[in-house]
Amino acid sequence: MAAPFLEVENLCKHFGELRAVDGASFHVGQDEMVGLIGPNGAGKTTLMRLITGILKPTSGTVRFKGEDITGQDTAKIVNKGIAPTFQVVKPFRHLPVGANVMVSCLCPRAKRRGDWVKTVELRARDALEFCGIADLALEPASVVSHGDLKRLEVARAIATEPELLLLDEPFGGLSPAETELMGKFLRRLHRGGRFGRLHSEGPAMVIVEHKLSDLMKIVDRVIVLSFGQIIVEGTPDEVVRNKEVIEAYIGKEVSSLVS
Amino acid sequence: MGSYLYRLYRGFQGEILAVPGRVIALIFVTLLFLLPHIIPHPLVLKIFSLAALFAIFAASWDFLSGFTGQLNLGHALFFGVSAYSAALLNVHLGVPPWATIPIGAIAGVIAGLLVGIPALRLRGFYLALVTLAFPIILIGVIFVFPDITGGELGLFGVDRLSGSRVLDYYIILLVATASILVMWKLTDGRSKIVRTGVILHAIREDEITARASGINTVRYKLMVFSISGFFAGVAGGLYAHYIRIAGPSILELFFSFQPIIWTIFGGIVTIYGAVAGVFILYPLVELVRLHPVGEIYRIVLMVLILIVVLLFMPQGITRWVRDHIEEICPRCKLINIRTRRYCRACRAPLRAEK
Numbered sequence: 271m272a273a274p275f276l277e278v279e280n281l282c283k284h285f286g287e288l289r290a291v292d293g294a295s296f297h298v299g300q301d302e303m304v305g306l307i308g309p310n311g312a313g314k315t316t317l318m319r320l321i322t323g324i325l326k327p328t329s330g331t332v333r334f335k336g337e338d339i340t341g342q343d344t345a346k347i348v349n350k351g352i353a354p355t356f357q358v359v360k361p362f363r364h365l366p367v368g369a370n371v372m373v374s375c376l377c378p379r380a381k382r383r384g385d386w387v388k389t390v391e392l393r394a395r396d397a398l399e400f401c402g403i404a405d406l407a408l409e410p411a412s413v414v415s416h417g418d419l420k421r422l423e424v425a426r427a428i429a430t431e432p433e434l435l436l437l438d439e440p441f442g443g444l445s446p447a448e449t450e451l452m453g454k455f456l457r458r459l460h461r462g463g464r465f466g467r468l469h470s471e472g473p474a475m476v477i478v479e480h481k482l483s484d485l486m487k488i489v490d491r492v493i494v495l496s497f498g499q500i501i502v503e504g505t506p507d508e509v510v511r512n513k514e515v516i517e518a519y520i521g522k523e524v525s526s527l528v529s
Numbered sequence: 530m531g532s533y534l535y536r537l538y539r540g541f542q543g544e545i546l547a548v549p550g551r552v553i554a555l556i557f558v559t560l561l562f563l564l565p566h567i568i569p570h571p572l573v574l575k576i577f578s579l580a581a582l583f584a585i586f587a588a589s590w591d592f593l594s595g596f597t598g599q600l601n602l603g604h605a606l607f608f609g610v611s612a613y614s615a616a617l618l619n620v621h622l623g624v625p626p627w628a629t630i631p632i633g634a635i636a637g638v639i640a641g642l643l644v645g646i647p648a649l650r651l652r653g654f655y656l657a658l659v660t661l662a663f664p665i666i667l668i669g670v671i672f673v674f675p676d677i678t679g680g681e682l683g684l685f686g687v688d689r690l691s692g693s694r695v696l697d698y699y700i701i702l703l704v705a706t707a708s709i710l711v712m713w714k715l716t717d718g719r720s721k722i723v724r725t726g727v728i729l730h731a732i733r734e735d736e737i738t739a740r741a742s743g744i745n746t747v748r749y750k751l752m753v754f755s756i757s758g759f760f761a762g763v764a765g766g767l768y769a770h771y772i773r774i775a776g777p778s779i780l781e782l783f784f785s786f787q788p789i790i791w792t793i794f795g796g797i798v799t800i801y802g803a804v805a806g807v808f809i810l811y812p813l814v815e816l817v818r819l820h821p822v823g824e825i826y827r828i829v830l831m832v833l834i835l836i837v838v839l840l841f842m843p844q845g846i847t848r849w850v851r852d853h854i855e856e857i858c859p860r861c862k863l864i865n866i867r868t869r870r871y872c873r874a875c876r877a878p879l880r881a882e883k
Contacts, residue, residue, distance in 0.1 A: 324737060348743035356741070362734035365727065366862070369718060373731045376724055377743025387721050408862045430743045 274333075275300040275474060276321075276352075276434055281330035283316055283498075290316040292498035293330070298434065303460050303475045305485045305506070308495035309519055314478045315357055317495065318436050322354040323347045334434070349379040353432035357439045357478075359419040361411035367422055368407035371397050374429035389467070394429060396466030401425040401455065416443050421452070428459065428470065435459075435473045441481045449481060453488045486510065494518065547873060548864045549854045550847075554801060557808075561702060565695045578698045578771060580811045581705040583791070585764040587803035588712050590788035593757035595798040596716045598733035599648055599750065603660040604788050606644065607758040609667060609780040611637040611765030616684040616775035617677070626690050630766035637762020638755045645754030649747055664780040671777055683776025690770045701767055708760050713800040715756070729753065794835055796845025805847045810834070856880070 276298040283291040291313040298304050308314050319325040321332050326341045333339065339347055348354075361370050371394040374380060380393070398404040401421040406414055411422065420440060427435055440456065441449045462472025479485040486492070486506040494502040494509060496518040502509055509515055545551045560567075564577055590604045611633035618624040618632060644663055648656050671678045678684065690697045718726040731739040732746050739746050769775045778784065788803070795806025814831050817823035823830070842849035856865050856879045858872035865873055872879060 322741065324741070343745075343747075344737070344740040345743055345745045345747075348741060353743075354741050356738070360735050360738040362731045362738065364734060365718065365730050369727045369730070372724070372727050373739065373744060374742040376728060378745070379743055387724055390724060426738075426742055 274298075275302075275335060276476075277331075277333040278317075278321065279331045279333070281317065281320055281332065282328045283313075283320055283325060284328045289498050291320060291327075294495070294498065294500050296493055296500060296503065298474055298476060300433075300474055301472070302491060303456075303477070303489045305489035305492040306476055306478045306495060307480075307482060307485065307492060307509075312495040312518075313498040314495055315438055316498075318354060318438050318476070318478060321347075322352060322436060324354070345377070348430055348432075349377060351379065351431075351433035352436060353427035353430045353434070353473075354436045355423040355427045355438055355440065357442060359416065359423050361414075361419055361422055361426075363410070363412040365411060366408050367403065367411050367414060367418075368394050368398065370411055370422060371395075371425050371429045374426045377430050380429060380431050393467045396468040397425045397429040398422075400428070400459075400465040400468060402451070417445065417448050420444060424452075424456075428468070428473075431469065431471075432473045433471060435475045437475060437477045437479075439478055439480065441479055441484055449484050453484055457488050482510075547866070549866045550851050550864070553850075553854075558706065562699075565698060569695075571694055574694050574698050576812050576815045578694075578701050579768075579815075580808050581698075581701045582764050582767050582771065583787070583811055584804045584807040585705050585708045585760055585767075587788040587791040587795075587807050588709050588800045589757045589760035589764070591792045591797060591800055591803040592712050592716060592760070593753055594789075595792060595803075596729045596733060597750065597753045599753065600653060600657040601644070601660045601757075602657045602789070603644070603663045603665075603785050604757075604761060605780050605782075605785040606660075606664040606667060607637040607640050607761035608765035608768070608784070609664060609775075610640040611762030612769040612775045612779055613671070613678065613684070615766040616687045616769045619687050619770070620684050621677070626688055626766075626770045630763065630770065633766030633769070634759050634762035637758040637760075637765065639758075640762075641754040641756075641758020642751060644758075645751045648754065649750060661782075661785070664782075664785060668777050668780045671780075679776070681777060683774050683778075684769075685774055687769050687773045687775065689773060690767070697771060701771065704763060704767065708763060709800060709804055712756075712760060716800055725749075790831070790835060794838055794846060796847040796849075799845075799847060802845050802847040806845070809846065 274297045279295050281291055281294045294317055306314050316325065320327045323342050323344045331338055331340045334350060334352060339350065368391065372390055375390045375393045395404055395407060398407055401424055403418050403421050403425065406418060414422065420443065424440060440452055444452060456475065459470060460472055460475060462470050477485060477489060489506060492504065492506050492509040493500055494515050501514050501518060502512050545555060561577065565574060586608055590601065593599055594601045614636040615629040615633035618629045644660055647659055651659055672680055690700055714720055714723055716726050716729055718730050720726050728744055728749055731744065732749055736746055791806035791810055792803040794810055795804065796802025810831060814827050817827050817830055838846055854867050856867045858865055858875060858877055858879060860877035861872060861875040863872060863874050865879060870879060871877065
């Protein structure tokens with residue numbers, strides 16, 4: 271059997287006494303869309319940050335396409351094909367939206383030989399167009415609304431032409447209509463294809479999200495995290511009916527009351 | 530042939546003549562090149578030679594600290610290392626100026642890398658404190674070897690750049706124009722030629738996002754440190770050969786703060802702001818110095834001007850001027866002269882109709 275695409279093994283991150291991620295192990299296939307859910311403070315964001323090397327894990331390993339990438343520099347990991355987005359949008363506020371994406375297009379992974387400024391600009395524009403914010407390309411990121419910044423975040427990530435996309439709350443702060451649009455567009459991105467000059471192999475995705483109903487519509491598999499540990503893994507239908515999940519979200523007594 | 534010339538002319542018209550700020554810069558540079566013919570006074574030539582030289586110095590500070598956000602309070606280090614290495618090579622080994630200045634600049638690059646490596650781990654005030662210490666350490670080293678370095682008096686008798694003052698002036702001015710153009714292009718986020726400008730802005734704004742975009746920030750930061758060191762080094766080498774002495778005064782704290790004052794006065798995060806700051810403040814202070822009272826109070830005067838300017842133009846003088854003569858089109862973001870009512874390219878109204 272070929273080496274799994276992304277393999278996380280026994281990953282731990284302790285902040286002093288607090289065990290934010292405590293021995294999480296899971297894997298993601300090359301053509302999967304995985305949802306990562308869990309109550310607040312379960313360690314979802316920390317887990318994402320550990321994979322991308324923004325935080326260094328206390329112990330455990332992360333393997334990407336059979337290669338150990340644990341604790342490597344973020345830029346290096348991104349250039350191997352894992353692109354993260356952030357829960358709190360972090361655009362380059364003084365740069366125009368187009369230039370924000372251009373930065374990603376300039377990374378060694380996305381850069382082509384003989385690229386010059388015009389082609390990079392056009393590729394950035396294609397990423398923006400795909401995310402539906404091409405009309406804002408010239409506006410500085412500081413004047414753009416939150417929903418559009420969320421899309422900018424995704425555009426910035428896909429401009430590095432990733433094989434694995436780690437999306438941290440892509441629907442956070444979006445209106446229901448925007449959420450639906452974003453969900454559809456992530457699904458389309460996952461199928462892969464050619465979007466203007468931007469080529470996508472159909473990246474695998476790990477999506478951290480709180481809007482469960484919207485998430486369940488688009489993902490193939492769900493992993494539930496609670497207090498740093500993975501409690502359940504399965505298809506959306508299985509997870510929704512799982513007792514442990516309901517307990518983790520709502521609490522024991524309440525769930526017994528409900529049943 | 531004719532069509533190419535015509536296209537060149539149209540390009541010139543669109544890129545420079547239509548943008549008032551660039552027209553002013555063009556006129557200013559032309560005047561500088563004609564200066565020896567307009568005012569052939571040796572003192573004026575000296576002041577403007579030094580101003581051109583310090584313009585490289587201030588611009589290199591802006592390149593490092595303004596654009597990339599690596600606050601450097603010891604920028605005199607690069608200048609001093611280069612001035613001393615040029616002077617040492619020239620005085621002890623008799624190397625001619627055309628060789629010592631590039632070697633000095635390379636010494637500046639090495640100094641830049643030496644400061645840059647600790648800078649990778651430090652940020653903000655901590656980095657500033659560390660950089661502040663470097664030139665002071667170098668002064669100590671210089672005092673330890675007075676036989677070689679000249680100690681407190683400095684190294685005398687460095688060769689002149691060339692035979693005449695006018696030629697010196699032209700050499701410095703040409704080098705300064707070239708260096709500043711290179712730095713300006715490297716940092717220009719809208720540049721159509723090089724793409725580093727966008728990346729440098731990105732590193733200043735948010736380093737983690739830049740890394741998450743796959744940019745190797747370590748490499749870029751080291752690159753910025755060495756480029757800044759290179760240009761400060763060019764200025765230092767020229768300075769040693771122009772003043773014909775390399776003394777410890779160029780490593781002092783005040784010398785490190787000068788480029789900061791000039792840059793903030795002119796407008797930070799714009800290479801041309803640093804240049805304008807030097808060309809306004811430096812000649813002014815030097816002229817005041819001619820008067821016996823002015824000699825004593827020149828620093829007070831400089832600080833007073835700075836405070837008044839920053840009170841009314843907090844963004845620096847060039848930005849203030851730019852905002853009063855230029856208008857950016859709200860639709861296509863092209864720079865227009867303020868007197869226009871509609872954008873020169875897309876015809877969008879520049880201001881809401883009254």
